Amino acid sequence: MPFETINSETVYHGKAFDVLRDQVHLPDGKNTLLDIVVHLGAVTLIPIDSQGNIYFVRQYRYAIGKEILELPAGTLNEGENPQVCAQREVREETGMSAATLKMIGQFFLAPGYSTEQMFIYLATDLHPDPLPGDEDEFITVKTIAMSKVPEMVTQGVIQDAKSLAALYLAQPYLTIDS
Numbered sequence: 001m002p003f004e005t006i007n008s009e010t011v012y013h014g015k016a017f018d019v020l021r022d023q024v025h026l027p028d029g030k031n032t033l034l035d036i037v038v039h040l041g042a043v044t045l046i047p048i049d050s051q052g053n054i055y056f057v058r059q060y061r062y063a064i065g066k067e068i069l070e071l072p073a074g075t076l077n078e079g080e081n082p083q084v085c086a087q088r089e090v091r092e093e094t095g096m097s098a099a100t101l102k103m104i105g106q107f108f109l110a111p112g113y114s115t116e117q118m119f120i121y122l123a124t125d126l127h128p129d130p131l132p133g134d135e136d137e138f139i140t141v142k143t144i145a146m147s148k149v150p151e152m153v154t155q156g157v158i159q160d161a162k163s164l165a166a167l168y169l170a171q172p173y174l175t176i177d178s
Contacts, residue, residue, distance in 0.1 A: 039116035082119040097129030105169035
C-alpha cells in the first residue's frame with residue numbers, strides 16, 4: 001500500500017547525494033516526516049583475471065576513519081547507463097579494462113531511507129587500459145586468489161556490505177579451487 005506524499009523539500013544538496021524531507025500521509029490516516037537520501041545509483045565490480053585472481057581496492061574511508069578492502073565501485077553520473085559506469089570504474093580503479101561485463105544482480109543498499117540502487121558486474125577478459133582516478137580517491141589495487149576470498153569474508157577481513165553482497169551474488173559464476 002503506497003504512502004501519499006503531501007510535501008517534499010530538499011534540505012541538503014551534496015556532491016554524492018541529496019536529502020529530501022517528505023511529509024507523508026500513511027495508510028492508517030496519520031502523517032509523518034521522512035528523510036530520504038536521493039542517490040543516482042552505483043556499480044560494484046568483481047574483476048577476475050585469467051589466473052583466477054579477484055581485483056580488490058584498499059582505500060581510506062573517512063566516514064569510518066580507517067582503510068578497508070573493497071571491490072571496485074563507483075557512482076553513476078546523471079542519466080548514465082550502469083554498464084558504461086562499470087567500464088569506466090574498472091579502468092579508473094584497477095587500471096584494467098574488461099572485454100566482458102556481465103550484470104549478475106542489483107539491489108538497494110538501504111531502502112528504509114535511501115534510493116541508492118547498486119548494479120553488480122562480473123568483469124572478465126581483463127587487459128591493461130588505465131584511466132586517471134578521481135582526485136579524492138587514494139586507492140591501492142590488491143589482487144587476491146579467488147580461493148582465499150571465502151576465508152577473508154568469514155574472518156571479517158572484507159567488511160564492506162556492497163562487496164559482501166556482490167561476492168554472494170557472484171558465487172554461481174566463481175570457480176574456487178582449493
